[in-house]
Amino acid sequence: MRRIPLLPIAPRPYDGELISSWQERVACRYGCTADQIDLWLECGDDDPARRFLKRDFHPRAQMLKAWARSCRLRPNQIEAMALGRMIRPAVWYVDDRRERGTCAECLDEDAAEGRDHFLRLKWGYVEAAVCVKHRRTLRTYCECCFARGWFRFDCLRGRAVLVCRACARPVSTTTRETEAPAFLNFQIELAKAIQAIVEGRHVLSTDDLTVAMQFLWMPTHFKGKPYIAWLRGAFGLHPLASAFQNSLSDLSVAWRIATLLSAAQLLDLVGARQLFGEPPTFMEQAFAGYLRGSPSSAAERPAPATKISSVKLQLRSDAEYRRLAEKILASGEWKEVAQMKGRSRDWHVWRLMSEALKSAPVQSGVLPPASS
Ligand SMILES: [Zn+2]
Ligand SMILES: [Zn+2]
Structure with missing residues (x-):
């Protein structure tokens, strides 16, 4: 034995x-x-x-x-x-x-x-x-x-x-954290949202997130530079268009985090646009085209990379939001969207809302005073 x-x-x-x-x-x-x-x-x-x-x-x-x-x-x-x-x-x-x-x-x-x-x-x-x-x-x-x-x-x-492995010293705290509190808070909230998406507890699915990430790594018409480079251009690294293979698991940590931050900005997850600003218009249009199945539309005029900045929230009155919502519900397009299911429905709802907001810009003088 x-x-x-x-x-x-x-x-x-x-x-x-x-x-x-x-x-x-x-x-x-x-x-x-x-x-x-x-x-x-x-x-x-x-x-x-x-x-x-x-x-x-x-x-x-x-x-x-x-x-x-x-x-x-x-x-x-x-x-x-x-x-x-x-x-x-x-x-x-x-x-x-x-x-x-x-x-x-x-x-x-x-x-x-x-x-x-x-x-x-x-x-x-x-x-x-x-x-x-x-x-x-x-x-x-x-x-x-x-x-x-x-x-x-x-x-x-x-x-x-x-x-x-290099210096044989034990891993221990040697530096104090210097990240801005707002950025740390955002990263913590984003990680919670991604966890909820992966575990099926979020309005978005892993397919939604993956589609956004696939789009971000697509080459634009400008020297093949992927879309993500226009959002994280100041990141200090040069992304390769082939780096993303439909999964974050093989990316370097720097590009993994950059991809998640960019996807959050594109999808406006956990208030990413308040922290990083709106994505360039050409990118939003190209993304809408990508979701409709025409990936190369409107990719010719890239804007400069967006800098991290605090963007003032442009709120409207409740009555105006209600008026916009009623306009969507009364449209012929809504009847089609209401019949859809899953990711497609979510995205068409998002598109109708974006179009309605863009068609009626915020008027100066109707903004409520910023609360502190
Ligand atoms: Zn070391
Ligand atoms: Zn810890």
């Missing part, structure tokens, strides 16, 4: 932890990697591609069973951590660990409370940009040496600690 290999020191998984994080915390106690433990347990995978899918999303039953036995856990304790059991599809997670951020203050709390550092599964969401608890931007680089790339677990004084 084959003897079951046992790992005498095997920490338990934490709530909200990735399977890969737990495995690496175990492995660092033995000065090796999770892959090397796999080989020792004879449950290794020869193909190193899509490691996130194989360890965290759809882990192989043989691997889970071998790790559970050697760590004296029930297999279903680890199976319950598999992300494939949850509502969120794999494409809404960041595949490449180097592009997933971490919150140094969360890790400092782990250390202060006598826990191992551990990687939260929420940091793997494509929309994860800020730690809600600490209002701190998730970092993908070392705050000591600024090396980009992933971190590794090391065993220091009996605890698993996430350290930089």
